[in-house]
Amino acid sequence: MDYEAILPTRSSASSSGRSSGSKKASSLAELEDVAVRLGGRLIQSGMSFSLAAGEMVAVLGPNGAGKTTLLKLLLGLVRPAAGSIRVLGAPPRRGNRLIGYVPQFRVLETERALRARDVVGFGLDGHRWGPAWPSRSREAAIDRALEEVGALELAEAPIGYLSGGEQQRLLIAQALLSSPRLLLLDEPLSNLDIARAQEVVQLVDGIRRERQVAVLLVTHDVNPLLPCVDRVLYMANGRCLLGAPDEVINREKLSELYGSPVEVVEALGRLFVVGVET
Ligand SMILES: Nc1ncnc2c1ncn2[C@@H]1O[C@H](COP(=O)(O)OP(=O)(O)O)[C@@H](O)[C@H]1O
Ligand SMILES: [Mg+2]
16 A cells, blocks of 8 residues: 555654745745756746745646645755745755645555554654554544544544545544644545535635645646635646636636647636646
């Protein structure tokens, strides 16, 4: 099974967080003219934007555009080739407990040994097995997180028996255990039908309002998010564009971003981007 998908990112190798420089306190994450090079290829360049506390941003774009890489930049797992990044007032560093991360996810079909509460508990213990917390407060914290995502009744269920939507809820509960101020969700809606996707979006929207946590949510389909998202970050063709959904998802802006003709069709209150891979 894919442990990377269910274990939170944690590392003892944290970089020395210099506290020099003072950026606007209201900005939760800030990128200035960032370029990313991976495997000798320029993945993104000129990436500049800032994210405010409590804001929900959908990250869109075709496969390979650099969406996951953006999350890894904020997590300190990938270093930019140029430009500067600040997250929660400091340079990105690995193992930052103030960031909750749900990695791009494969369905855990075969895992019978782990119960739902074990998976959520990784949010407290990281990669170490066995209780690191006094067991009573540990179990109470796990119960609270399970309740917050509406999955308390699943606590004892083997993870492999649960649906994609249920598993996604548990991974979100896991990410909440460290009381993050920034939540990074990589394609939490893939493998979900429309109704289930809407439920997960409502859950995340409720959490960010309740906790005033900023959310970056990577998705291929912006439609389930349109009712609640503040802005979209559209990545394509080595560049990105940030703005309100209708400022970004339109024919002019996307044709310019992709460098080829793109149509945006609106039907039944849903947006469809036509002419390119999305
Ligand atoms: N560690 C790596 N080494 C080399 N290339 C990479 C690495 N990680 C990702 N890439 C490449 O960088 C590009 C962006 O990847 P990714 O951020 O995963 O895209 P997305 O999440 O938008 O599908 C892809 O072309 C991918 O193949
Ligand atoms: Mg990805």
